[in-house]
Amino acid sequence: MFWADKVAAEIIASGKYKPFWVDDMFTPSGYPHVGSLRGPLVHDIVYKALRDKRVDAKWTYVMNDFDPIDGLPPELEERFKQYYGLPVRSAPSPEEGYGSFGEYFAKDIQKVLKELGVEAEYLSSWDMYHEGKFNEVIRIALDNSEKIQDIYEKVSGSKKREKGWLPLQVICENCGKLGTTRVHDWDGKTVAYVCEPDMVRWAKGCGTSARISPFDGNGKLPWKVDWPAHWKVMGVTIEGAGKDHSSAGGSRDIAKALCSEVFDYPNPYNLPYEFMLIGGKKMSSSKGLGLKARDLTDFLPVEVGRFLFIKTDYRKQVEFEPIGTNAIPVLFDEYQKAAEAYFDKKSDDLGRAFEFSQIKEVKKPPSVRFSVLAQWVQMPSMDQEIKEKGLEDWAKYAKVWVERFAPENDKFMIQEKLPEEAKKLSDKQKNLLSEISKLLDKKWKAEDLQTEVYSLGKELGLTSTEAFEAFYIVLIGKNHGPKLAWLILSLDKDFAKKRFEEAAKS
Ligand SMILES: [Zn+2]
Incomplete structure (x- = not known):
């Protein structure tokens, strides 16, 4: 059974996770890398698998847009370092047309997710806090601050206890920062806070000390408490996270303990998903490695993009190294195989992965292999054939692959001038070029021309x-290339004839 169907069946059979509410979260404070799309897609597919079993389910994707800015994409560092410590929703947008820093990055990921057919309802944590929806859980957390410290200590083994510590940060009324405030002294109505100059390395507080109500968006729970608090406030019953959160004593264990001991809320079904690896390393945008999520649909059609993330069980790593490799053509091949499995009505996992990759309607992919298409797009007069066969869509991606990702070996360009290397060809090779040139006026089938080059060459020794090699050198300046006769016949006949004659005389 396909992994998502298994998960859905298990969730339903257990009877513990009703109503079925799937949720995932994201902090909109930078450009996430391609690998981070795995989380929302795993959740999307579990939601769809539940729906396929004819149960009611809900699927929300929460923007953690109350989080402070504690890191910046390298390209924004200089311009935005003054905003470190502010909630992402309080800092300005890097581009015009968005209400805030947080909104800009929320829209950035939502755009690609919507393109990928992720049918979640997008919610804002900042809005929920400001609407007062978190007031109750804030009160519970503040009333249970000792117990929460006990849980931290018991579950994660951390010994660091702070006297008077409270699980909350408030927005400093003077400087607007959230990341720098230390909160103490909860009297049931207000908390006291100090905006600390040296509490965190990445932001400097202004020194203000005052009292403020912790409610209605003035303050935010620290994220280990904030996570299970969202579950309770919203009613989430199914939520996973990258498997690093689920290690023993990690944030998931803390959230689970907080659910049962503080919030009196049932622990949601977990989906500890594995990472997507690039070149054997976890893709990280902060190190400048890898591709941004927003770029995905520039180099993959949306269905193939979905397929990349969902074809593998969420508990297994996905390795995808598209730069300078054949990973993209291989992915397209696999996608075509999955389509075949689907249309042949083989009820295997691959067919089901194909079905889940579709967005509104089932789209039959082209039967031409992507690697062949990648050669065609490099041949000047194949445009007509591409059009006639309805391959324009995939041809667009084949072009992108050739230009941005393909290994050098797979790239070829018809040279505008006769390449220098042509001079080094042997007399026999030049003879062959000249002979073939004379034969080009005949109407050729590609297979026959291919044989002719071979046998004429043999006759000439x-x-x-x-x-x-003689032909590849004079046409593309390399000693190998795509299938020769197809390449020659894709060219303007007079151009080919002239090029071969010129080479023969060089
Ligand atoms: Zn301050």
Whole structure:
């Protein structure tokens, strides 16, 4: 059974997770890397698998837009370092047209997720806090601050206890920062706070000390408490996270203990999903490695993009190294195989992965292999054929692959001038070029021309490698290339004839 169907069946059979409410979260404070799309797609597919079993389910994706800015994309560091410590919703947007820093990055990920057919309802944590929806859980957390410290200590083994510590940060009324405030002394109505100059390395507080109500968006729970608090406030019953959160004594264990001992809320079904690896390393945007999520649909059609994330069980790593490799053509091949499994009505996992990759309607992919298409898009006069066969959509991605990702070996360009290397060809090779040039006026089938080059070369005393190499050198300046006769016949006939004659005389 396909992994998501298994998960859905297990959730339903247990009877513990009703109503079915799938949720995932994201902090909109930078450009996430491609790998971070795995979380929302895993949740999306579990939601869809539940729906397929004809149960009512809800699917929300929460923007953690009350979080402070504690890191910046390298390209924004200089311009935005003054905003460190502010909630992402209080800092200005890097581009015009968005209400805030947080809104800009929320829209950035939502755009690609919507393109990928992720049908979540997008919610804002900042809004929920400001609407007063968190007032009750804030009160519970403040009333149970000792117990929460006990849980931290018991579950994660942390010994760091602070006298008077309270699980809350408030927005400093003087400087607007959240990341710098230390809260103490809860009297049931207000808390006291100090905006500390040296509490965190990444932001400097202004020194203000005052009292403030912790409610209605003035303050936010620290994220280990904030996570289970969201579950209770919203009613979430199914939520996973990257598996690093689920290690023993990690944030998931803390959240689970807070659910049962503080919030009196049932622990949601967990989906501890594995990472997406690039070049054997976890993709990280902060180190400048890897591709941004927002770029995904520039180089993959949305269905193939979805397929990349969902074809593998969420508990297994996905390795995808698209730069300078054949990973993209291989992915397209696999996608075509999955489509075949689906249309042949084989009820296997691959067919189901294909079905889950579709967005509104089931789209039959082209039957031409992507690697062949990648050669066609490099041949000047294949445009007509691409059009006639309805391959324009995939051809667009084949072009992107050739230009941005393909290994050098897979790239070729018809050279505008006769390449220098042509001078080094042997007399026998030049003879062959001249002979073939004379034959080009005939109407050729590609297979026949391919045989002709081979046998004529043999007659002239050339090995097949020497024969074919002559043509590749004079056309694309390399000693190998795509299937030769198809390449020659894709060219303007007069151009090819002239090029071969010129080479023969060089
Ligand atoms: Zn301050």
